[in-house]
Amino acid sequence: xxxxxxVVKPGLRTTIQDLGRPGYQRFGISVSGALxxxxxxxxxxxxxxxxxxxxxxxxxxxxxxxxEAETVRLAFVGAHAAIEVLxxxxxxxxxxxxxxxxxxxxxxxxxxxxxxxxxxVLYIAVEGGFDIAPALGSVSTDTRxxxxxxxxxALRADDQLPLCNMRASDRDDYRFDELDVSPPRRLRVVLGxxxxxxxxxxxxxFFDGNFIVSTDSDRIGMRLKGPPIIQEGDAxxxxxxxxxxxxxxxxxxxxxVLLPDRQTTGGYPKIATVISADLxxxxxxxxxxQIAFEPVTIEDALALRRELLxxxxxxxxxxxxxxxxGVEISARxxxxxxxxxxxxxxx
Amino acid sequence: xxxRGRPPDEQLSAAARPREMQFDAKGDTGAYRILxxxxxxxxxxxxxxxxxxxxxxxLALAHRLSQDPIEGLIEYVPTFRSLMLHYDxxxxxxxxxxxxxxxxxxxxxFRQISGRMWHLPVCYDTRVAPDLDRVxxxxxxxxxxxxxxxxxxxxxxxxxxFLPGMAYLxxxxxxxxxxxxxxxxxxxxxxxxxxxxxxxxxxxxxxxSGWHLIGRSPISLLRWRPHPEALLAAGDKVNFxxxxxxxxxxxxxxxxxxxxxxMPVGEMTEGAP
Numbered sequence: 001x002x003x004x005x006x007v008v009k010p011g012l013r014t015t016i017q018d019l020g021r022p023g024y025q026r027f028g029i030s031v032s033g034a035l036x037x038x039x040x041x042x043x044x045x046x047x048x049x050x051x052x053x054x055x056x057x058x059x060x061x062x063x064x065x066x067x068e069a070e071t072v073r074l075a076f077v078g079a080h081a082a083i084e085v086l087x088x089x090x091x092x093x094x095x096x097x098x099x100x101x102x103x104x105x106x107x108x109x110x111x112x113x114x115x116x117x118x119x120x121v122l123y124i125a126v127e128g129g130f131d132i133a134p135a136l137g138s139v140s141t142d143t144r145x146x147x148x149x150x151x152x153x154a155l156r157a158d159d160q161l162p163l164c165n166m167r168a169s170d171r172d173d174y175r176f177d178e179l180d181v182s183p184p185r186r187l188r189v190v191l192g193x194x195x196x197x198x199x200x201x202x203x204x205x206f207f208d209g210n211f212i213v214s215t216d217s218d219r220i221g222m223r224l225k226g227p228p229i230i231q232e233g234d235a236x237x238x239x240x241x242x243x244x245x246x247x248x249x250x251x252x253x254x255x256x257v258l259l260p261d262r263q264t265t266g267g268y269p270k271i272a273t274v275i276s277a278d279l280x281x282x283x284x285x286x287x288x289x290q291i292a293f294e295p296v297t298i299e300d301a302l303a304l305r306r307e308l309l310x311x312x313x314x315x316x317x318x319x320x321x322x323x324x325x326g327v328e329i330s331a332r333x334x335x336x337x338x339x340x341x342x343x344x345x346x347x
Numbered sequence: 348x349x350x351r352g353r354p355p356d357e358q359l360s361a362a363a364r365p366r367e368m369q370f371d372a373k374g375d376t377g378a379y380r381i382l383x384x385x386x387x388x389x390x391x392x393x394x395x396x397x398x399x400x401x402x403x404x405x406l407a408l409a410h411r412l413s414q415d416p417i418e419g420l421i422e423y424v425p426t427f428r429s430l431m432l433h434y435d436x437x438x439x440x441x442x443x444x445x446x447x448x449x450x451x452x453x454x455x456x457f458r459q460i461s462g463r464m465w466h467l468p469v470c471y472d473t474r475v476a477p478d479l480d481r482v483x484x485x486x487x488x489x490x491x492x493x494x495x496x497x498x499x500x501x502x503x504x505x506x507x508x509f510l511p512g513m514a515y516l517x518x519x520x521x522x523x524x525x526x527x528x529x530x531x532x533x534x535x536x537x538x539x540x541x542x543x544x545x546x547x548x549x550x551x552x553x554x555x556s557g558w559h560l561i562g563r564s565p566i567s568l569l570r571w572r573p574h575p576e577a578l579l580a581a582g583d584k585v586n587f588x589x590x591x592x593x594x595x596x597x598x599x600x601x602x603x604x605x606x607x608x609x610m611p612v613g614e615m616t617e618g619a620p
Binding site for chain 1: 382383384385386387388390392395396397409421422423424425426427428429430431433436437440441506507508509510511512513552569571577580581
């Protein structure tokens with residue numbers, strides 16, 4: 001029998017994502033990939049995977065997953081959430097665990113992830129990864145192109161996600177004590193490429209403004225509400241290339257920050273571009289978050305990129321083993337929860 | 348066409364290259380600007396309009412970069428009037444990339460380009476062309492004249508974008524130029540043959556669209572088997588070959604079972620306007 005995670009509840013928009021598929025944009029194929037690639041890597045580090053292994057990206061409301069393998073090791077990194085291990089999928093209550101750790105689960109157990117707070121996305125990595133064939137070198141789900149990941153779409157109830165491993169290894173479980181993956185209050189940007197479509201006054205409005213992430217945001221783009229940023233002259237603009245982090249200005253002066261499922265070309269001028277070091281933070285912003293922009297030079301951006309890469313390179317050094325005695329204690333707690341779960345279920 | 352058995356990356360890059368691009372020694376490039384798009388991309392902008400001459404420069408530079416790859420350049424994305432380069436600034440500092448582009452631009456000549464020539468079957472039957480009659484009445488032509496005008500032109504692939512494999516083809520005959528629909532449709536079927544402004548395209552996936560639908564094509568612009576591959580590349584040339592509704596349905600069935608193998612009919616060289 002193929003080991004799987006069965007989707008009991010899919011959550012709001014749970015997709016498989018890795019570090020994306022660069023290299024095909026000239027064919028109109030989006031890069032896709034994790035909104036927060038730092039949290040993705042951290043989740044993979046916890047279960048001992050190569051850091052760019054495909055994992056589940058939950059958005060806003062997490063999934064409930066049932067283990068249909070002998071054992072499985074999962075890890076959770078990203079937004080805050082109540083994560084509960086249930087003795088079976090119908091149990092009302094379970095054993096609560098914190099994010100930023102790994103845990104080994106057995107056949108029949110389920111894990112339930114609540115609504116997310118303090119961030120838009122949470123990554124659920126599985127030891128050994130999902131047994132899914134890459135499309136153009138990546139298992140990322142392209143939500144616009146409807147390919148990659150699990151049948152090119154977000155998870156649905158009763159999906160069976162095939163796993164590479166029938167059972168979890170004997171390795172320790174780990175946690176991160178000091179991993180800052182909180183959403184940002186400001187994003188650093190380099191002006192342009194269409195800086196000259198805007199007056200100095202409009203640029204000042206852009207940097208002075210506070211913007212709120214609007215409800216019509218998705219993996220393609222984040223729409224912001226805020227003071228209108230008015231272009232000079234008429235609004236005719238011939239489509240050109242886009243980047244993740246491009247800040248488009250629509251005809252009525254509203255901003256759209258492009259995200260990994262963006263179109264490879266776009267028809268709005270781009271006042272500025274979020275620097276690469278801040279893209280993981282950009283991906284953490286949830287609907288309703290407030291954000292401001294801060295200008296930096298390309299040299300600053302390069303130094304910040306080096307800093308981020310150093311953090312990523314050192315991520316495994318921050319892993320803290322969870323003592324095995326703790327596992328034994330939690331196993332006892334699990335038994336008591338199992339009993340109370342059964343009682344709850346019958347009344 | 349790419350050969351079988353090579354890694355998909357190579358096949359896609361091979362498909363990207365307009366073959367046998369030729370340069371006229373008398374040619375010279377116009378003005379261009381290099382603009383930052385963050386710290387991992389730059390835009391080489393030749394102008395700000397949809398123009399064959401500008402697009403020739405874009406494709407000529409893309410061709411040079413594909414022939415002579417530079418370490419740290421991740422990919423290049425041609426558009427109507429600019430070339431976007433995505434790069435790794437730690438492997439290739441922005442200053443080095445800019446210097447490389449300036450050097451290439453110095454002797455870049457682009458008067459003649461050639462691309463693969465395609466004949467793509469399309470069906471203009473009103474049963475799969477919901478806007479054909481309306482386009483006819485708005486342009487003052489008969490539906491047959493719309494079809495004749497649309498299928499008489501050899502189109503140039505300016506760029507791919509919007510959806511995987513979707514090619515922007517131009518220029519539409521002046522008589523068929525119409526603005527987009529005021530209210531876009533929430534869904535148009537995959538394979539829709541569409542026109543808007545000076546462009547025409549085959550829409551590869553079901554999607555919202557504000558374009559006028561004047562037919563349907565049975566072909567897939569993005570093929571997954573035996574390997575992933577975009578059919579068209581920027582610089583290619585396309586003729587539309589009208590087929591009946593019966594033929595369309597037969598070809599669609601073949602396409603769905605992966606048996607419709609559309610091949611380029613040759614190379615086509617033409618002088619840039």
